[in-house]
Amino acid sequence: MTMQTLLRRHGVVLGLLALVLVLPLVLPSNFYFRIATLTFIFALAVLGLNLVMGYAGQVSLGHGGFFGIGAYAVAVGPTHFGIPVWAALPLGALLAGLLAFLIGRPILKLKGHYLAVATLGMGILIAMVFTNEAQYTGGPDGMSVPRLVLFGWSARGPITWYWISGISLVVAAWLAMNLIDSPTGRAFRAIHDSEPASGVLGVNVARYKLIAFVLSAVFAAVAGAYLALYDGGVTPRTAEFLRSIEFVTMAVLGGLGSVIGSVVGAAFLTILPQVLTVFHDYEHVVLGLLIILFMMFLRDGIVPTLARLIFRRRS
Amino acid sequence: MSLLSVRDIGIEFGGVTALSGVSLDVRPAEIFAIIGPNGAGKTTLFNVISGLYVPKHGRVELNGEDVTRFPVHRLSELGLSRTFQNLQIFFRMTAAENVMVGRHLHEKRSVLPHLFALPSTKKQNAQTRTKAEELLAFVGLKGISEQTAGNLPYGALKRLEIARALAAEPKVLLLDEPAAGCNAVETAEIDEIIQKIAARGIAVVLVEHDMRLVMKISHRIHVLESGRTLAEGPAQEVRRNQKVIAAYLGKHAGEEATHA
Numbered sequence: 001m002t003m004q005t006l007l008r009r010h011g012v013v014l015g016l017l018a019l020v021l022v023l024p025l026v027l028p029s030n031f032y033f034r035i036a037t038l039t040f041i042f043a044l045a046v047l048g049l050n051l052v053m054g055y056a057g058q059v060s061l062g063h064g065g066f067f068g069i070g071a072y073a074v075a076v077g078p079t080h081f082g083i084p085v086w087a088a089l090p091l092g093a094l095l096a097g098l099l100a101f102l103i104g105r106p107i108l109k110l111k112g113h114y115l116a117v118a119t120l121g122m123g124i125l126i127a128m129v130f131t132n133e134a135q136y137t138g139g140p141d142g143m144s145v146p147r148l149v150l151f152g153w154s155a156r157g158p159i160t161w162y163w164i165s166g167i168s169l170v171v172a173a174w175l176a177m178n179l180i181d182s183p184t185g186r187a188f189r190a191i192h193d194s195e196p197a198s199g200v201l202g203v204n205v206a207r208y209k210l211i212a213f214v215l216s217a218v219f220a221a222v223a224g225a226y227l228a229l230y231d232g233g234v235t236p237r238t239a240e241f242l243r244s245i246e247f248v249t250m251a252v253l254g255g256l257g258s259v260i261g262s263v264v265g266a267a268f269l270t271i272l273p274q275v276l277t278v279f280h281d282y283e284h285v286v287l288g289l290l291i292i293l294f295m296m297f298l299r300d301g302i303v304p305t306l307a308r309l310i311f312r313r314r315s
Numbered sequence: 316m317s318l319l320s321v322r323d324i325g326i327e328f329g330g331v332t333a334l335s336g337v338s339l340d341v342r343p344a345e346i347f348a349i350i351g352p353n354g355a356g357k358t359t360l361f362n363v364i365s366g367l368y369v370p371k372h373g374r375v376e377l378n379g380e381d382v383t384r385f386p387v388h389r390l391s392e393l394g395l396s397r398t399f400q401n402l403q404i405f406f407r408m409t410a411a412e413n414v415m416v417g418r419h420l421h422e423k424r425s426v427l428p429h430l431f432a433l434p435s436t437k438k439q440n441a442q443t444r445t446k447a448e449e450l451l452a453f454v455g456l457k458g459i460s461e462q463t464a465g466n467l468p469y470g471a472l473k474r475l476e477i478a479r480a481l482a483a484e485p486k487v488l489l490l491d492e493p494a495a496g497c498n499a500v501e502t503a504e505i506d507e508i509i510q511k512i513a514a515r516g517i518a519v520v521l522v523e524h525d526m527r528l529v530m531k532i533s534h535r536i537h538v539l540e541s542g543r544t545l546a547e548g549p550a551q552e553v554r555r556n557q558k559v560i561a562a563y564l565g566k567h568a569g570e571e572a573t574h575a
Binding site: 175178179181182183184185186187189190192193194196197198199200201202203204205211215257 | 365366367386387388390391392396397399403404405406407408412415416417418419420422423424426429430431432436439440443479480482483
């Protein structure tokens with residue numbers, strides 16, 4: 001490994017760690033901690049989505065569903081099945097991974113728009129289950145989520161969740177960076193650029209698409225569980241179609257195939273609506289307009305485009 | 316014994332016959348060229364051999380094993396590798412990473428060690444990278460390993476594909492127009508690379524339009540026309556074959572060649 005890749009790889013993780021450590025020094029109030037925490041949680045899901053979309057090149061418009069599975073696991077598990085919260089969280093992630101495996105096998109044979117529509121249908125179906133199975137999920141009103149208690153210590157409040165989500169995001173980024181620079185990650189990226197060439201070189205294309213899909217579902221489910229635990233409640237809106245679209249927008253806006261891009265994209269769509277409240281009724285119009293402008297002028301996403309600009313100036 | 320054996324291959328697309336009754340055998344360390352006018356079915360034959368198309372008739376054997384309906388990635392495990400006429404480069408990855416993908420089958424592939432970057436994975440990554448650098452040097456691409464493949468010139472990408480295919484350590488290597496679009500100097504380099512590959516004992520099957528290159532390096536030549544075999548034999552023989560000359564230059568020229 002050359003010095004450059006070494007720096008690039010650890011630079012991302014260390015930079016993110018530094019951000020998580022330093023940010024509390026400048027965040028003035030609980031409100032800002034909440035925004036930061038939401039950013040980290042969404043970034044966690046977007047990072048997972050980026051594995052399948054940005055690296056392996058397979059679109060998913062249904063990751064809100066996996067996010068919802070994680071969220072409802074920590075709600076339904078403890079309430080109806082007496083599973084402790086700390087165990088419900090990994091169980092939910094496992095369940096999301098298993099579902100992604102079962103659904104992914106047939107639908108990942110589809111390409112492009114067809115795959116997009118199939119995943120969209122999957123996401124909507126999952127959200128419908130949460131709305132309709134009211135005896136377990138509380139229906140459209142949702143249900144409350146018990147506190148996460150570890151060794152007699154109860155995790156509550158923005159500052160606690162800031163640290164849980166922040167450190168988790170750093171760990172997730174580390175895992176993602178490791179994967180990208182491994183035979184598995186190279187197989188993902190190879191499939192993205194040329195499926196025939198990948199196959200000819202011995203890469204089992206169907207298998208690696210499935211691995212990326214399952215991993216991304218697990219990331220999304222953990223993020224969903226964090227949001228539900230932090231909010232102390234969950235409704236079908238947690239898993240709705242708009243959530244999936246939001247994740248995709250974050251991934252594309254921040255930069256497909258960029259770990260830092262996942263965080264920047266999540267931050268952008270979490271912070272901006274707060275800032276734009278000054279526009280009152282026109283808030284969503286301005287947000288939409290900004291997204292369009294960013295996509296027009298930073299076509300490859302914020303982080304990859306800026307990185308290229310900086311690189312070009314240096315050389 | 317032949318390493319690659321193609322038996323009576325037939326395939327059609329929408330009722331149009333693309334290949335019919337094509338058979339050939341390739342031995343280890345042999346440079347075997349497939350030539351023919353445009354649309355003769357050369358690339359189609361490559362796609363059948365490498366498992367991208369399933370033929371309607373006939374079979375493909377690798378080392379005596381019938382591999383006709385094997386999925387593409389299984390053929391690689393059995394020692395078949397190829398390059399593509401219309402480049403299939405991983406253009407967002409670096410040159411070295413492109414070749415590293417070629418090492419896929421020779422690497423440990425459990426996902427968990429990769430996620431946690433265990434020492435075994437790091438060590439393997441370093442070995443794969445060393446191997447990739449060696450192969451890049453072998454095809455004359457030393458010093459570009461960290462460049463993004465998408466930024467490399469066409470001639471370099473042609474050679475990058477060869478390095479990547481070699482990384483899989485094939486027994487049979489299919490090269491689809493390796494010298495297409497290359498200037499005289501680059502073609503001479505490709506010529507040398509192909510001969511070095513064959514000298515390692517690898518069977519090289521070549522589709523190429525540069526006749527001077529084909530005649531110079533091929534041990535045997537198989538001529539296709541409209542999806543059928545027109546002739547097969549050593550370069551000198553094929554070069555004088557009337558039917559071949561007619562196919563390439565038109566009937567009249569064929570007759571003239573015999574009179575001359």
